[in-house]
Amino acid sequence: MKKKVKKIKIKLNGKIKLIPEKIKMSDLIKRFKIPINKVAIELNHEIIDKKNINKINIKKNDTLEIVHFIGGG
Amino acid sequence: MGVKLKKDKLIIANQKFDSRLIVGTGKYKNMSECAKAVKLSGANIVTVAVRRVNISDKKKPLLMDYIDPKKITYLPNTAGCFNSEEALRTLRLARDIGGWNLVKLEVLGDKKNLFPDMIETIKSTEVLANEGFKIMVYCTDDPLMAKRLENSGASAIMPLAAPIGSGLGIQNKINIKIIRDQTKLPLIIDAGLGQASDAVIAMELGCDGVLVNTAIAKAKKPYEMALAFKNGVIAGRQSYLAGRINRTLSGGPSSPFEGII
Numbered sequence: 001m002k003k004k005v006k007k008i009k010i011k012l013n014g015k016i017k018l019i020p021e022k023i024k025m026s027d028l029i030k031r032f033k034i035p036i037n038k039v040a041i042e043l044n045h046e047i048i049d050k051k052n053i054n055k056i057n058i059k060k061n062d063t064l065e066i067v068h069f070i071g072g073g
Numbered sequence: 074m075g076v077k078l079k080k081d082k083l084i085i086a087n088q089k090f091d092s093r094l095i096v097g098t099g100k101y102k103n104m105s106e107c108a109k110a111v112k113l114s115g116a117n118i119v120t121v122a123v124r125r126v127n128i129s130d131k132k133k134p135l136l137m138d139y140i141d142p143k144k145i146t147y148l149p150n151t152a153g154c155f156n157s158e159e160a161l162r163t164l165r166l167a168r169d170i171g172g173w174n175l176v177k178l179e180v181l182g183d184k185k186n187l188f189p190d191m192i193e194t195i196k197s198t199e200v201l202a203n204e205g206f207k208i209m210v211y212c213t214d215d216p217l218m219a220k221r222l223e224n225s226g227a228s229a230i231m232p233l234a235a236p237i238g239s240g241l242g243i244q245n246k247i248n249i250k251i252i253r254d255q256t257k258l259p260l261i262i263d264a265g266l267g268q269a270s271d272a273v274i275a276m277e278l279g280c281d282g283v284l285v286n287t288a289i290a291k292a293k294k295p296y297e298m299a300l301a302f303k304n305g306v307i308a309g310r311q312s313y314l315a316g317r318i319n320r321t322l323s324g325g326p327s328s329p330f331e332g333i334i
Binding site for chain 2: 012013014015032033034035037038039040041042047050065066067068069070071072073
């Protein structure tokens, strides 16, 4: 039987999300279908270099903000 | 034969633009209406806001799919920021999206009239200039504050004509003229315009450009108004460059008296 993956709680764009533990930032990006070239990402209030997304591990209680451009004056 | 006008470009932080009209991309019914209005306006620069990606609705259309940032310069703004910290955070993120250094700073201080908080604005300008940003700054029409902004490292001064979205037109022409005469920086009227003639007036006062959003997006016919503003900016600029006649209180006939019957 497949071992049940433990989940961790993170805050993504203001919302609590449960994601599998030991997930990388790049997996998270894929999971939420984020167009990486059109966004900026803040991890715990620090902008991350998008080149490093497969080196960054998501940890319990991390706060992520993913932003993009929308219409504005 | 038509009159050949000299190549007259808008230059901001060493970047050259053909159009002196900058348009906002907010308040449209949908993205395609926005994209068409932008195209008709002839604008080379559009302002955009930085907001959270909608993670629950992945099919939501993206602005970049409608307006190509390789063809039109995106000017990220800090709309909705009420202090320096929020504004800096927003623009640092904006720069990271696509390497934009040219940004619009707007730090609001008053929720009712959306007037800029000039103390926070000047503070933010200094920090951003030190970080290599080229900052176009939304500001009050106070010549002293405009001077301070210039000294803080702004790349363009953008005083309001009237409150954002009010459509009232330029309320203080004298201040705009004073700011024009004291600065060599690009001077762009940002906010408060209501119709194309307001853009003509701004350009005739010697402004380098105008930034318009609501007046186009919320016009009964946005496409027609986009064109009207395009033409208004061109007419106003040409009128300014042509040099108007002096004002006199007495009349002067346009036809000669000589040879009168």
